[in-house]
Amino acid sequence: MKNILLTLVVCSVFLLAGCQDKEEENITPVDPLVSSFEGPTYSDNYTSIAAWASRSQWNLANVHDPTVAKSGEYYYMYQTDASYGNAHASQGHYPFRRSKDLVNWEFMGMAFKNPPAWVKDTLNSKRARINLPPIENPTYGFWAPCIRKVGNTYRLYYSVVVDDPIVGSDRNTSWTERAFIGLAESEDLASNVWVDKGMVVSSEPDGVVDYVREGGNDWNGYYRFNAIDPSFIVTPAGEHWLIYGSWHSGIAALKLNPTSGKPDKLEKLEDYGVRIAGRGNVNTNRWQALEAPEIIYNEETGYYYLFLAYDELSVAYNTRVARSRNITGPYIGIDGGNVTSGAECWPMLTHPYGFANHTGWVGISHCAIFQDPNTKEWFYSSQGRLPNNVSGINASNAVMMGQVREIQWTEDGWPAVMPERYAAVPETTITEQSLVGTWEHIAMQYQFQAIQKSVRVVLTSDKKVSGAVSGTWSYDAAKGVLSINGNKLYVKDAWDWEASPRRTTISYSGFTATGQPIWGKKMP
Secondary structure, three states: OOHHHHOOOOHHHHOOOOOOOOHHHOOOOOOOHHEEEOOOOOOHHHHHOHHHHHHHHHHOOOOOOOOOEEOOEEEEEEEOOOOHOOOOOOOEEEEEEEEEEOOOOOEEEEEEEEOOOOOHHHHHHHHHOOOOOOOOOOEEEEEEEEEEEEEEEEEEEEEEEEEEOOOOOOOOOOOOEEEEEEEEEEHHHOOOOOOOEEEEOOOOOOOEEEEOOOOOOOOOEEOOOOOOOEEEEEEOOOOOOEEEOOOOOOOOEEEEOOOOOOOOOOOOHHHOOEEEOOOOOOOOOOOOOOEEEEEEEEOOOOOEEEEEEEOOOOOOOOEEEEEEOOOOOOEEOOOOOOOOHHHOOOOOOEEOEOOOOOOEEOOOOOOEEEEOOOOEEEEEEEEEEEOOOOOOOOOOHHHHEEEEEEEEEEEOOOEEEEEEEEEEOOOOOOHHHHHHHHEEEEOOOOOOOOOOEEEEEEOOOEEEEEOOOOEEEEOOOOOOEEEEOOOOEEEEEEEOOOOOOOEEEEEEEEEEOOOOOEEEEEEE
């Protein structure tokens, strides 16, 4: 049963049997385990410990574009080179940390000490083929790795972006040169010993758009696929695939050699993969506002799930998902839209949001999706950013907190992301009576750069819904499904991160018929 914060008054176990009055039907006894649970207390505003010298205190502070894999008793999380105030600068590349429980994380340092030597050589070799001079000291960005275990080896696919302009030296009138995806392997993540295997794929001109940029506002992609944001999967049939791409011409699926982890050849444009997702006209639109594909296969549903990040990453970021029976698509949304052909992708899983007593979170996407190998539970991880102009925090939108959330699979096989961050709250028996009370409720609509704020909704014991939403509700305890006006919402014990002090609560997540997410948490 739920804790004292689920109700205003609690009967003792001795008095409960005698509580016959109607008004006392809302009284819920305490589960001692939950009432004594001590969850995370670290602050969402970590600016006081953001410096490199304080890295032992970071926990999930300074996380961006995470990727997660389990090795032994630890989960390991790798990420883009990003931190508040660039605290990581000159320390190496691809920060990583580890955790036994997905709640408490130990910062471990950087996976790479130096840029891979092959990047400069390969870059200038490609430039020479089109009669461009070499770049003697390239400027790099180290972005969005993907960690996977293949046999007894861990493969880290990583992105290196060449920030130098295509031609000339005026960064205001040229755009970045190109990007590469490389591969490194390790037999033991705890050792942090990596063997670099070189290039897997690169951004390659395809002739559709001129190589030379027309000015600072010319953002058209000149390449077949943008070689960043790798995700990797081994299919049930044993095929190895790299899913990658960003913004400019859609998302690609590239078949790899299982032994090398690379494509067998990159001789013609068709060798760089097939497009499996786009936004709008996938053949002519070179500015598609989607990126960061993440691919998984769920053996229980028999579908591949392609998670996508929509819009810009500082505020508007939101997560979508489509699915397919085949690795190369077509990927179809919950509304039947063909995302491979450019349809808008639904359902939406995350969106900038705010519960009461908190600034809210924005920039919630570029996710890692991973499974506990023992419990088979699925998790969603990404960064969350604080909104712009939070009082008392300099550059608040640069505060990037790593966030892990549980996934609940709907009856028709879609992943619903839970609203509250994971805190390993003990599970209780959630009954109808547990649900009676006042809730913070967010029925999310897609709004560019807008934070969806919660409203108050009341569930009464006569199965009525009042407050900001009116109607009726019901509960299937066997399935853990709360239905509000026909929308099925999956309930879960949760940690109320916005409360002061923080406490246990119940949360729910689900979708409308068209794939708009509905989030909620119970108030005390």
